[in-house]
Amino acid sequence: MSARSRQSIPGTTLFDGTQAIKGYALNKMCYSFNSAANREEFKRAEDSYCRRYGLSEAQRDAVRRRNVLDMIAAGGNVYYLAKLAGIFGLDVQDLGAQQTGTTKEAFKAKLEAAGR
Amino acid sequence: MAKVIGAITTSHVPAIGAAIARELREDPYWKPFFAGYPPAQRWLAARRPDVAVIFYNDHGLNFFLDKMPTFAIGAAPEYRNADEGWGIPTVPPVAGDQRLSWHLIERLVDEEFDVTTCQELLIDHACTMPLALLWPGRDAWPVRIVPICINTVQHPLPSAARCFKLGQAVGRAIRGYDEDLRVVVLGSGGLSHQLDGERAGFINRAFDLEFMQTLPGDPRWATRHSIPELVEHAGTQGIELLMWIAARAALEGEVRTVHSHYHIPISNTAAGLMVMETFSP
Numbered sequence: 010m011s012a013r014s015r016q017s018i019p020g021t022t023l024f025d026g027t028q029a030i031k032g033y034a035l036n037k038m039c040y041s042f043n044s045a046a047n048r049e050e051f052k053r054a055e056d057s058y059c060r061r062y063g064l065s066e067a068q069r070d071a072v073r074r075r076n077v078l079d080m081i082a083a084g085g086n087v088y089y090l091a092k093l094a095g096i097f098g099l100d101v102q103d104l105g106a107q108q109t110g111t112t113k114e115a116f117k118a119k120l121e122a123a124g125r
Numbered sequence: 126m127a128k129v130i131g132a133i134t135t136s137h138v139p140a141i142g143a144a145i146a147r148e149l150r151e152d153p154y155w156k157p158f159f160a161g162y163p164p165a166q167r168w169l170a171a172r173r174p175d176v177a178v179i180f181y182n183d184h185g186l187n188f189f190l191d192k193m194p195t196f197a198i199g200a201a202p203e204y205r206n207a208d209e210g211w212g213i214p215t216v217p218p219v220a221g222d223q224r225l226s227w228h229l230i231e232r233l234v235d236e237e238f239d240v241t242t243c244q245e246l247l248i249d250h251a252c253t254m255p256l257a258l259l260w261p262g263r264d265a266w267p268v269r270i271v272p273i274c275i276n277t278v279q280h281p282l283p284s285a286a287r288c289f290k291l292g293q294a295v296g297r298a299i300r301g302y303d304e305d306l307r308v309v310v311l312g313s314g315g316l317s318h319q320l321d322g323e324r325a326g327f328i329n330r331a332f333d334l335e336f337m338q339t340l341p342g343d344p345r346w347a348t349r350h351s352i353p354e355l356v357e358h359a360g361t362q363g364i365e366l367l368m369w370i371a372a373r374a375a376l377e378g379e380v381r382t383v384h385s386h387y388h389i390p391i392s393n394t395a396a397g398l399m400v401m402e403t404f405s406p
Contacts, residue, residue: 018357020324025280029190040189042210078323087321087361088184088278092210100140100211101393105325116326123328124389 024086032084035072038062039089048096075099077108127225127302130172131383131402132376133165134312134340134369137181137254140392142213145257161386161398162258168383168400169259174309176222177268178229178295178375179252180368181313182277184209186249193279194241196291198233199272200226204248216253222269225302229271232298238291240273248272251365255313268309275371277314277364285355286348288367292374299375312372314365316387318394321361328395332358333387336366341380341401344373362394369399379404 022028029036038059041047051058059069071079075097080090087104094104106116141158144150150159186209188194202223206215233240252272260267273295276282283291292310299308316336319327336359339346347355347370356364373380383400390396 017353018324020322021319021356021361022322023280023353023356023361024278029279033190036190040185043186043208044210045208048210077321081321086185086190086278091320092185095211101320104320105393108321108323108325119326120328120390120393123326123330123395 022081028084028086030084032086034063034065035068035080035083035085036089038064039085039093042092042096051096077104127299127304127306127308129296129299129375129377129403130174130307130309131168131400132310132312132372133255133259133401134372134397134399135255135258136315136391136394136396136398137251137313138392138394138396139209139211139213139250141254142216142250142257145261146214158388158391158396161388162261164384165259165398165400166261169309172307172309174268174307176225176271176306176308177256177311178271178273178299178308179255179311179313180273180275180292180371181251182365182368183274184249184251185278187247188274188278190279193276194274195276195283196238197241197243197246197274198226198230199246199270200230200242200244201246204246204252204270204272206249206253207247209249213250216257217265219248219253219256219266220269222271225304225306226271228302229295229298232301233291233294236294238294246272251313255311273371275367277362277367280352282352282364282367284348284352285350285367285370288371289345289348289374292371295371296375296377300377310372310375312368312370314368315359315363316366316395316397317359317363319360319362320393324360326393327360328389329358329360329363330389330395333395333397336369337385337387337397337399340369340373340399341382344370344380373401376401376403
């Protein structure tokens with residue numbers, strides 16, 4: 010059921026139990042970024058911060074490369090990932106542009122076009 | 126007895142909080158969005174609710190995946206906003222109404238909604254933004270609130286039909302409350318948008334407009350769809366329209382649209398607003 014619903018919408022991963030299990034460590038780390046002190050500590054010592062949360066190899070690699078699609082493939086949930094992205098100064102339009110392989114300007118233009 | 130004076134449904138987007146704080150209401154990007162709100166503000170100023178019951182979805186401020194309630198209801202004397210990690214300025218605390226909260230809890234559990242009760246609850250932008258949009262420029266909020274959080278983070282989500290029934294039960298509970306309170310029911314979320322995946326940036330104007338058009342008179346229209354179908358039509362985060370369905374369901378009888386507004390885009394989101402009330406000839 011969950012596998013089928015994940016595949017049924019193109020370009021979309023429903024965050025279900027499978028993803029929740031896979032992504033727990035990464036999402037837990039991102040949830041910690043509600044605290045400014047934790048955000049600072051991540052910036053100071055990214056490697057040890059990720060180790061403390063027990064990120065998998067794939068998660069650590071995706072975070073190192075700031076690659077959102079790979080973070081989602083590794084179980085990341087965008088509500089939590091957005092908190093990580095904020096540390097890098099990226100907003101949801103930066104994330105959208107990166108995931109769709111376009112520039113932020115082109116991504117924003119596409120959103121505006123949806124209103125016409 | 127308490128009275129449900131109407132329902133207001135609105136989008137929430139973190140960027141709106143930043144725009145309010147930076148006083149960008151007249152900015153060309155923001156103006157067409159904020160221009161939708163004065164009629165709703167005037168309607169509220171004339172109807173003067175004492176309490177707002179707010180259906181919203183937490184975005185990882187209060188709830189994490191360690192414990193994820195499907196339906197959670199606030200029972201706190203006061204609710205605080207806090208750092209959500211993405212730089213939105215926090216807003217002042219909002220007073221609760223514990224007696225009404227416990228009345229709702231008792232009636233909901235009685236009706237077989239097994240809600241999670243929260244005597245401490247941090248409220249995120251989804252809960253505070255409707256207040257900031259509907260009662261702008263206040264030092265103190267003019268209403269007490271009862272927040273009701275519906276999980277939209279982790280599937281399985283409650284179905285649209287279930288959220289409709291929850292809203293109906295909340296409406297019945299309010300109308301059965303023994304204080305002469307005027308209660309407005311708010312639904313915060315949507316409309317179509319998707320932040321994640323190769324389909325990020327998805328917006329569905331046709332679906333949103335049909336949803337808004339059917340909501341007052343045929344509110345079960347959207348409840349015929351499964352959650353994956355609604356995600357397909359409205360996007361992974363557009364599923365927040367569940368809050369609109371619950372808020373609308375709290376109204377009884379024939380419902381009319383007092384005001385509606387729709388604007389694309391705010392950030393990645395199709396932004397909608399509706400004010401609905403029970404039709405009284």
